[in-house]
Amino acid sequence: MAHHHVTSADIAIEGDHLDSSKVAKVKTLALAIAVLGSLLSIYALFFASEKIQGCYAYSWVFAFYFFLTLSIGGVFWTLLHNVSNSGWGTSVRRTFENLGSTFPWMFLFAIPLFFPHVQQYLYEWMNTQRAAQGDIKEHLHHVDHLLYNKYWFLNLPFWYLRMGFYFFFLGFVIIGLRKLSTDQDKDPNPGTKRLFRARFHSTYSLIIFALTITFTGFDFLKGLDFKWFSTMWGVYLFAGTALNSMAVIIIVCTWLKSMGHLKHVTSGEHFHIMGKLLFAFTTFWAYITFSQFFLIWYAHITEETSYFLIRNTGNWNVAQIALVFGHFVVPFVILLQAWLKKNPKLLSIVAVYTLCMHALDHYLISIPERGVSLGNIKPEVFGDIQVSISGAFWGDILAFVTIGAAFIFFLIRAIGQHSVYANRDPRILESANLSN
Amino acid sequence: MSTTRKRVYGYLAEFSSASTLYKAAEQIRDAGFQKWDCYSPYPIHGLDGAMGLKRSILPWFVFCGGCAGLATAFALAYVTQVEIYPTIVQAKPANIFTVPAFFPIMFELTILFSGFATLFGLLGLIQLPRLNHPLFASKQFHRATDDGFFIAIEARDPKFSPQGTRDLLENIGGKQIELVEEED
Numbered sequence: 001m002a003h004h005h006v007t008s009a010d011i012a013i014e015g016d017h018l019d020s021s022k023v024a025k026v027k028t029l030a031l032a033i034a035v036l037g038s039l040l041s042i043y044a045l046f047f048a049s050e051k052i053q054g055c056y057a058y059s060w061v062f063a064f065y066f067f068l069t070l071s072i073g074g075v076f077w078t079l080l081h082n083v084s085n086s087g088w089g090t091s092v093r094r095t096f097e098n099l100g101s102t103f104p105w106m107f108l109f110a111i112p113l114f115f116p117h118v119q120q121y122l123y124e125w126m127n128t129q130r131a132a133q134g135d136i137k138e139h140l141h142h143v144d145h146l147l148y149n150k151y152w153f154l155n156l157p158f159w160y161l162r163m164g165f166y167f168f169f170l171g172f173v174i175i176g177l178r179k180l181s182t183d184q185d186k187d188p189n190p191g192t193k194r195l196f197r198a199r200f201h202s203t204y205s206l207i208i209f210a211l212t213i214t215f216t217g218f219d220f221l222k223g224l225d226f227k228w229f230s231t232m233w234g235v236y237l238f239a240g241t242a243l244n245s246m247a248v249i250i251i252v253c254t255w256l257k258s259m260g261h262l263k264h265v266t267s268g269e270h271f272h273i274m275g276k277l278l279f280a281f282t283t284f285w286a287y288i289t290f291s292q293f294f295l296i297w298y299a300h301i302t303e304e305t306s307y308f309l310i311r312n313t314g315n316w317n318v319a320q321i322a323l324v325f326g327h328f329v330v331p332f333v334i335l336l337q338a339w340l341k342k343n344p345k346l347l348s349i350v351a352v353y354t355l356c357m358h359a360l361d362h363y364l365i366s367i368p369e370r371g372v373s374l375g376n377i378k379p380e381v382f383g384d385i386q387v388s389i390s391g392a393f394w395g396d397i398l399a400f401v402t403i404g405a406a407f408i409f410f411l412i413r414a415i416g417q418h419s420v421y422a423n424r425d426p427r428i429l430e431s432a433n434l435s436n
Numbered sequence: 437m438s439t440t441r442k443r444v445y446g447y448l449a450e451f452s453s454a455s456t457l458y459k460a461a462e463q464i465r466d467a468g469f470q471k472w473d474c475y476s477p478y479p480i481h482g483l484d485g486a487m488g489l490k491r492s493i494l495p496w497f498v499f500c501g502g503c504a505g506l507a508t509a510f511a512l513a514y515v516t517q518v519e520i521y522p523t524i525v526q527a528k529p530a531n532i533f534t535v536p537a538f539f540p541i542m543f544e545l546t547i548l549f550s551g552f553a554t555l556f557g558l559l560g561l562i563q564l565p566r567l568n569h570p571l572f573a574s575k576q577f578h579r580a581t582d583d584g585f586f587i588a589i590e591a592r593d594p595k596f597s598p599q600g601t602r603d604l605l606e607n608i609g610g611k612q613i614e615l616v617e618e619e620d
Contacts, residue, residue: 300526
């Protein structure tokens with residue numbers, strides 16, 4: 001209670017800017033890895049032997065969706081902060097916005113998935129429709145009645161239209177909100193106008209966010225097996241998204257603080273709240289993930305159980321059980337401690353751990369499908385690919401590092417563009433003196 | 437002739453506002469008193485810090501309650517569904533791998549037992565319910581539920597002295613200082 005009361009004299013008038021020379025090395029290195037990795041990936045996706053092309057397509061979906069969840073999560077926290085009229089997070093809100101601003105760039109990594117050449121290994125329903133002569137619906141009526149029934153949603157023009165919707169609208173939302181926030185930094189007469197506008201525009205934007213996280217999950221991941229369905233899928237992906245983007249936000253804030261930024265405006269109290277959100281979403285993730293498993297296990301419907309059957313055979317079950325303990329039990333017990341959540345460094349260690357578990361979670365979402373699907377699509381080429389966990393592939397690491405390096409590059413770039421906290425926000429003092 | 441003996445409970449002092457109460461609490465804390473308390477019609481943010489209160493041990497009760505609930509539920513479900521009367525539904529196993537079916541029960545009992553631990557642990561720590569409190573002997577104390585801010589320092593505090601404590605309360609802005617006595 002003895003800490004200093006923060007007044008406007010402690011706030012940087014011209015903003016708290018990242019020293020670009022300090023991060024130039026990391027940024028250049030990340031960009032170099034991203035460019036090199038992208039070139040290798042283009043080769044692996046389009047020009048390598050067919051076996052590599054097929055396997056790498058799955059690696060790409062895994063890595064792409066993993067980093068997509070992190071950037072979409074940044075949009076989510078920005079929207080939630082605005083729409084709930086929050087005061088506590090004003091001093092860390094710029095980090096939410098910076099993380100969210102990596103979302104439009106994710107479009108670059110979605111591009112390979114728009115090519116039929118890559119899609120043929122991933123989405124069997126597209127192959128069936130592309131094979132049609134003449135009327136597609138008539139064709140489906142004869143070859144696959146399930147696809148015939150799902151045609152209103154699973155058809156190629158609508159699929160590409162949805163892709164446009166996700167990246168255009170949600171990208172527009174985050175660019176607009178971030179601009180509202182950063183324009184305030186230089187306004188000589190900062191008022192509440194932008195705050196109220198951001199709050200208003202965040203309301204309906206939350207719907208755009210919800211549609212994007214749910215249906216990108218359907219189109220990229222659930223589409224890997226068009227026969228499978230789960231009513232929990234969207235909320236399951238959302239739980240991981242909110243949890244792990246908060247982990248990234250905690251790590252970024254700790255990193256900024258260790259370089260001497262965010263002084264006066266953030267304290268252990270902010271990390272305590274962010275730690276509590278991390279804790280809450282750890283529990284939420286477990287609740288949703290278990291509910292999905294439980295409903296499917298209980299109902300015992302063939303089209304639904306396939307998902308867990310694949311992931312419970314060939315040693316994948318070891319990883320699934322590891323997920324139960326590693327993604328839920330361990331962080332749950334660790335994050336119960338209040339003192340730990342108030343310590344930025346310790347909390348960041350937990351956040352890094354959480355991100356590792358998120359990678360395992362997403363690995364188990366996309367990769368076990370590889371052996372099964374490829375074997376169905378072209379048995380003569382992919383017949384000997386193992387369905388078990390030993391079928392893991394070096395490409396998974398390459399894709400992850402490539403998109404990860406690009407993600408880090410765009411994130412650091414965004415952090416360096418403006419002040420690291422909203423220094424002229426009307427609520428900055430309220431946030432700086434936070435006590436909870 | 438009344439033969440009732442009376443015992444001194446301590447001093448009760450009124451303060452004019454929440455902020456004077458807050459500042460007075462800081463001074464009593466710094467003077468090293470242990471057995472004293474603040475009374476206010478509404479919660480005052482940060483008063484626990486101003487009073488120098490340590491973190492409550494209640495969370496540990498809740499944690500233990502939760503663990504006990506989890507263990508009880510697992511034992512209850514496992515013994516009845518696997519050991520005593522194995523129930524086989526849709527060819528699902530009746531062994532340790534049935535555990536997902538027990539999760540809802542385990543979840544519910546964890547919540548229930550930690551809820552009980554919270555409520556009864558809290559009542560135990562604040563020593564409620566009780567029939568009477570010595571401070572009710574004061575004529576002015578009922579205003580603590582309306583518009584009065586009070587501090588009471590108990591006579592059993594080692595730092596308590598009839599004159600010194602009275603002076604302290606006066607110096608930090610206490611009004612209507614009253615020696616409260618309880619009937620033995």
